[in-house]
Amino acid sequence: MNATATLVNERLAGSPTIGVIGLGYVGLPLAVAFAESGATVLGVDVDTRRVTSVASGVSFIEDVPTETLGRLVREGRLAASDDVTALKDADAIIICVPTPLGKSKEPDISHIVSAADSVAGIIHRGLLVVLESTTYPGTTQEVLLPRFEARGLEAGEDFFLAFSPERIDPGNRRYTLRDIPKVVGGLTPACLGLATTLYGRVANEVVPVSGPETAEMVKLYENTFRSVNIALINEFAIMCRRLGISVWEVIAAAATKPFGFMPFYPGPGLGGHCLPSDPHYLSWKVRLEGYEPRFIAFADEINRQMPVYVVQMVADALNDRGRAVRGSRILVLGVAYKPNVADTRDSPALEIIDTLLMKGAAVAYHDPLVPDLSVTGVEIHAVPWPDAELASRDLVLVLTAHTTYDWAALVRDAPLLIDTRNATGPLGPRPNVIRL
C-alpha cells in the first residue's frame, strides 16, 4: 500500500465518513449498519421523498426499524441529502442504485452512469468507491473507472475502486447483513485491501476475489442459480399436477437427503428487482462475445409462464363449479413478490390480477403491507380486513404467504381457495383447497 492507501486504511478502520448513494432496499440497511459501526454516514438519493423520510428518521424499508433510524439520525450518525456534493469529503462512497432492464431485456445502467458521473464530479485523492448494484461483468472497469480517471487521478494510487455485490435477502431475519459473507473484488490489491477494511466494519466475513469482474459474476451466478432452480421446480409442479402427485410432498421427502440436494419451491412466478432481471445482464454481456446462453433463456421462459398457468388454474377451478371467470368475485391474498415485505416490483400478482380483470372477473385484493396497488396504470386499494367477505367470494387466490394470515380461518371461511404457496399445506387435504 502506498502512503495514501495506508492513511485511508487507518481512517476506514477508525471513524470514517461514508457516503451511500441510493437509499433503497440495499442502501438504507447498509447506511444504518455503517452508522451503527461508528462511522458517520451520509445517504444521497435523487428521490426527495426518501431523503426527507430518512432525514426525519422515518424508515420505509421493513428491515430498518424507524426506532433505529430515528436514533441514528438524532445522534448525528446518519444524515440524508439529495445533493451528491455533500459527499465531497467522504472517505468512501458506496453506490447502491437500481439496475433494471430496458424494453428488450437489455441492461439499463443509466442509474449507475448517473451516480458515477456525480461521484466523478467530487472524486478526490484517497477516496474509495465501491459499486454494489448488481450488474454485468465489466461495469466497474468499463463504466466507473474511465469516468474517475478522466479527472486526472490514478486508480489504486490516488483513488480506490472495487465491486462488492449486495447479497441481502429483504425480510430475512435469520441472515442479516452481518451474517452474510461480503464478496469483494478490488481493481488493485490496494483497492481490495481498503474495501476489505471497510466491509470488515459491518460483515463478519469478507471474501476477497481476484477482481471486480469476478465479484460481478459471483452475484450473477447466485441469482441465475436461483432462477434456474426455481424454473426447474416450477416445471416439476406442472408435471406433478398432471400426474396427480403433490409437488410439495415430493420436495419435503427429497429434502431429507442429507447431501447433494437443496430444496426450491414453486410459485406463481418470479418477482422483485433481482431474479427476473439479473440473469439477463449476463445474457446480454456474453451475447456481445458471440455466445448465446441457454439455461437463462429457458428458465426465464418457464418462470414467466407461471402467472399464465395460475390464471388457467383459476379458470379451471371456476369452470369445474359451473362458473366463468367473467363476473366471478375473486379475492387475491398477498401481492408483494414474497412474504413479509411490501415490495411489489415485478410481482407476478400484477400480471395475474391484470389478466383476471381483462377476462371480466371482479378482482379485489388484500395485502397487510400493500395498501394500494397500481395494475397497468389503474390504482386499486386493498380491501379492509377482516371484512374481506370471504364467504361470498367465488374464489380466494393465495399468491403470497404473509405470516400474519390465519390459514385455518381462511380455509374454513373461503368456499374455494387456490393456494400457490402451500401455505395451507400443514392443514392437510381439504375439498375446497387446490394447491399448485
Ligand SMILES: NC(=O)c1ccc[n+]([C@@H]2O[C@H](COP(=O)([O-])OP(=O)(O)OC[C@H]3O[C@@H](n4cnc5c(N)ncnc54)[C@H](O)[C@@H]3O)[C@@H](O)[C@H]2O)c1
Ligand atoms: N432489493 C434486493 O433485494 C437486492 C438484493 C441484492 C442486490 N440488489 C441490487 O442492489 C441495487 C439496488 O437495489 P434496491 O432494491 O436497493 O433498489 P431501490 O429502488 O430500492 O433503491 C435504489 C435507490 O437509488 C436511488 N437512485 C437512483 N439513481 C440515483 C442516482 N443517480 N443518485 C442517487 N440515488 C439514485 C433511487 O431513487 C432509489 O431510492 C440493484 O442493482 C439491485 O439489483 C437488490
